[in-house]
Amino acid sequence: xxxxxxxxxxxxxxxxxxxxxxxxxxxxxxxxxxxxxxxxxxxxxxxxxxxxxxxxxxxxxxxxxxxxxxxxxxxxxxxxxxxxxxxxxxxxxxxxxxxxxxxxxxxxxxxxxxxxxxxxxxxxxxxxxxxxxxxxxxxxxxxxxxxxxxxxxxxxxxxxxxxxxxxxxxxxxxxxxxxxxxxxxxxxxxxxxxxxxxxxxxxxxxxxxxxxxxxxxxxxxxxxxxxxx
Ligand SMILES: [Zn+2]
Numbered sequence: 392x393x394x395x396x397x398x399x400x401x402x403x404x405x406x407x408x409x410x411x412x413x414x415x416x417x418x419x420x421x422x423x424x425x426x427x428x429x430x431x432x433x434x435x436x437x438x439x440x441x442x443x444x445x446x447x448x449x450x451x452x453x454x455x456x457x458x459x460x461x462x463x464x465x466x467x468x469x470x471x472x473x474x475x476x477x478x479x480x481x482x483x484x485x486x487x488x489x490x491x492x493x494x495x496x497x498x499x500x501x502x503x504x505x506x507x508x509x510x511x512x513x514x515x516x517x518x519x520x521x522x523x524x525x526x527x528x529x530x531x532x533x534x535x536x537x538x539x540x541x542x543x544x545x546x547x548x549x550x551x552x553x554x555x556x557x558x559x560x561x562x563x564x565x566x567x568x569x570x571x572x573x574x575x576x577x578x579x580x581x582x583x584x585x586x587x588x589x590x591x592x593x594x595x596x597x598x599x600x601x602x603x604x605x606x607x608x609x610x611x612x613x614x615x616x617x618x619x620x
Contacts (some may be wrong), residue, residue: 392530397447400474410590411424411425411427411485412424412427413430414438415427415429415482416429416477416481416483416486417429417432417470417473418426418431418432418489419475420432425481427485427486427489428474428486428489428566429447433493435470436465436472436494437497439464439465439468439469439471439516440464440465440494440497440498444545446613447499456517457597457601458585458596458600458608458609458610459607459608459609460492460609460610461590461609461610462498462501462502462584462609462611462612463590463612463613463615464490464494464498464612464613465613465614465615466615466616466617467539467615467616467617468614468617471613473612474490474590475614478490478525478527479526479588482522484522484523484525484528485528486528487523487525487526487527487528487529487533487588488528488529488535489532490529490532490613491528491530491531491532491534491535491536491586492533492536493531493532493536494529494613495536495537496536498609502537502584502611504582505539505582505584505609505611506539506578506581506582507534507539507540507541507581507582507583507584508530508534508537508540508541508542508544508584509530509541509543509545509546509584509586509603510524510526510527510529510541510543510586510587511546511585511586511595512524512525512543512546512548512571513526514550514552516551517551525588526532526587526588526597527541527543528577529586529611529613530543530586531541533584533611538614539593542575542577542583544574544575545573545574545575545577545603546571546572546573546599546602546603547572547573547574548571549569549570549571549572550567550569550570550572553568560592560594563591563592563595564592566600567595568598569600570598571599571602572602573602573603573604575576577603577604577605578606580607581605581607582607582608582609583603583605583607583608583609584608584609584611585599585600585608585609585611586611587611587612588611588613588614589612589614590610590612590614590615590616596610596612
């Protein structure tokens with residue numbers, strides 16, 4: 392009996408360590424499991440954020456006159472890049488929530504007037520593969536800190552598009568044409584924050600915006616890749 396309890400305890404510990412690794416998922420330093428990243432990595436992300444110029448009207452998305460404002464945490468480099476990589480490819484959905492929650496605190500001034508959060512949807516096939524939508528995880532952290540609702544499901548991804556990172560800027564636009572459609576209505580006059588992980592050419596966010604029946608859109612992304620403006 393005692394050995395059964397021991398086995399169960401060990402199995403529980405393995406599951407817990409899988410869901411809440413007791414080491415930083417970026418630099419592997421020992422941590423309290425709930426922190427996800429070590430204090431040094433969180434500080435590096437916070438510092439990258441303070442060095443990043445908040446972009447508004449000069450940005451490529453604003454030039455297209457679809458987005459009123461782009462709210463960005465930092466550049467897609469260093470620890471922030473590694474954290475986003477872990478979020479997307481190393482099964483770390485909680486990291487998305489925590490990045491969103493901290494972004495809400497660090498960018499509070501710019502996020503204050505957002506009424507609804509709308510994560511960029513994944514195609515169901517991609518969602519099954521990854522097990523979660525990283526943009527929804529980021530939105531859930533933002534929502535928890537800002538106290539605003541998420542309208543997940545308002546945008547439907549109709550096409551299982553090829554991975555954008557493998558395509559040229561021109562191919563990205565073609566790849567996404569007609570990829571999204573709006574399902575349901577947004578309250579009139581609501582300011583919507585469209586949430587994504589990385590802004591590269593802006594093709595994904597623009598394709599979402601074209602499917603939405605609103606002119607009160609802001610983009611909210613964790614990181615902007617170099618050469619994106
Ligand atoms: Zn670390």
